[in-house]
Amino acid sequence: MSAVVKNPSPGWTRRWPWLPEFLAGERSSWAFVFKALLAMYLAAWLAMWLQLEAPATSMITVVLVMHPHSGMVLAKSFYRALGTLAGSAFGLVLMGLFPQQRELFLLSLSLWVGLCAGGAMLYRNFMSYGFVLAGYTAAIVALPAINAPLTVFDSAVMRVSEVMVGIVVAGVVSDVIWPGSLRSVLRQRAAEYFAHFIDFSRDSLAGGIARQDMEAAHLRFVRAAVELEDLRASVIFEDPEARARSGRMQLLNQRHMAASTSFQSLHHLINRMLRHGRKPVADALIELYAPIGEALSPEARERHQPDVLAARLQASVTRIPPLAAQLRTRFEDATSLLEFDTGQLLLRRFAEELREFSALYASIREQRLRGNVERAGFHRGNDYAGAAVAVLRTFLTMIALSAMWLASGWTFGAGAMLLATIFSGLYATSAHPLAATMYTWAGYALGIVAAFIVTFWILPGSDGFVMLIAASAPLLMIGPYLMTRSTLPGTGVGYALGFVYILALKNPMVYDPEHFINDGISQLVGLGLTGVAFVFVPAVTGSLWQRRRQLQQLRRQVVLAATAPTDGLLYRFESINRDLFQQITLYTSPGSDESRQLLAWAFSVHECGRAVIELRQAAAQGDLPERVAVAVDSAIARVAELYLAPDAPRWRRAEQAVEQAIDAGMQVPSPAQSRCRAVLAQLHILRGALRDDETAMAAYITPREMPDAS
């Protein structure tokens, strides 16, 4: 079944240079087609052997969870199993509550399905899929039993068994036969991003990076963080070794994020010094950076070996303090000393974070794990309004369909509702749900036509399971093949689903053209109505409205940094920042005004938020004199106000408050001064970030009339 690549002779490749690549692509596509078909028929056979009611449900499950990467299949299967259990339990409860009241029953069902679609919006990865399935299974369990409430329990048991058979078969087949390993993808990506970060830290002299390069690097860091987290969430299902390393991978991601933020802060600090004519201090800091640069430049073949780098960084971390003390003697005035101390602190923090990052990466690559690590989950930035819209849309679709069904006494209304449930949930998270629904609709219609041909011309003459496969496989395999084409999103799934659903394999097989056509029409109407619902209540994912809200949410991250309890705050702050930024970036055209504005805000939020968190930690640790502590608290509160609703007066107040806190810290008599040093450094970063006219703050900066307002 798979296309065999015969050693292409040089003559071949010269005449058709695209041919080898084409054949390699086809080979993996056909391997997937083979796996999908094998899993489908195996599931159908098992379901028939176990004398389950509708083997087609097992086949549908296989269609829905099949994916070329086995990690994806297993992750999807896991959440599908959970969703199915929750959904069937709810279906039972619903039937128990309203066995006689159709209106109440359908209302609650619509509400449940809507809420599940909303839940799907709030979770990423396949967890969202679990929510869709919870809604869908409640419908699939309860709807067919609506005319005979007493059978609902049997119906639930049957559905759950069929789905479980499908899940187990799909999981085993995709994991055992030519597994497309997601872990190798994760490994390769992690190595790439590690190499990129190390190269970037080595080759770019802090402060001297062009703004575009910094922006490009930032985009890449953010993508790295989100992508690695997404991959990790699926890989843990595929590979026990990866699962054992899951906590470490999360922590690694956090270290990467922390180190990249520190690096950016350092860059901005030195950059500002250069722009404002503080070259001597900047030069001293660049000299201080030299040990890190050296540590990152071993021989070429060891450049990206984390264990080598970690050892070298460890050595450089001990070299920095004496060098810093020596460089510090160059400066005498208080301002230069404050600037140097701030830079020194950032630099040491960066070196330490980079060392921890490399050491952790090295420990993940080792065969044997030692000890445990702290938990550092990746938090997501969610938009609750978007989820509410999804709830509303799905609820309206379901209510409209229910009303139509009740009013018309349509016998096949249940089928239409079922399909609407699946797809309004599945596509609620997609950015172009209408197009996706259209493609799926077309695929579904084609699948029904193909199934019609198979059912009424080919199948009646066949006998036995082998003949069944022979009769249906040629037309069925179009579906999985289309699933591998990324240019036709949804068509393959639609085709396979339409084909399998309407074929409704049973033992013994039922041939009923009238039922077939009625059922087909109801399916297409249900799917079509989902599309109509997406026209009336458009998807919010990626819309301008949502992007604006997300940008606002990104700004509020500083408020979070200023007010939330400090325990684990840094992890939350860094990961939500990345997640939000990535979500907005996906739908912003690069190079546009909007994109520039977004980047400007992202840099500003990153720098200020991190400084605020560090400031709060430093203030909590070193017991500050009363006056300084009050000034610091007020500065933090003013900065939070500024980011909550930025405007010029608030900017002025925030800037003044920070200034006052710095003054208060500087006036502390010298024995207590050392305790204030960390706090002063963070305040200095904060002041610099606020005054930076190259960030988003530029619009609010107003020249001060009086040099000293206090």
Next chain:
Amino acid sequence: MPREIAMGGVLIPGVLPVFLICLLLLWVIDALVGRFGLYRYVWHPPLFRVALFVCLFGAAGLLLLP
């Protein structure tokens, strides 16, 4: 172990808890083996895991449910 267990008036096959316990056992073994990276010595880890599960479940089923 009984062939069928009554739970709230619903009969549940006795194999089901055995199946779930075996899954749990596999999960524990996976966690240990993953920690020490022993699957690196196996040619086809997924196949090995499926086989291991079949062995566990088969043995437990045959021993507990005569």
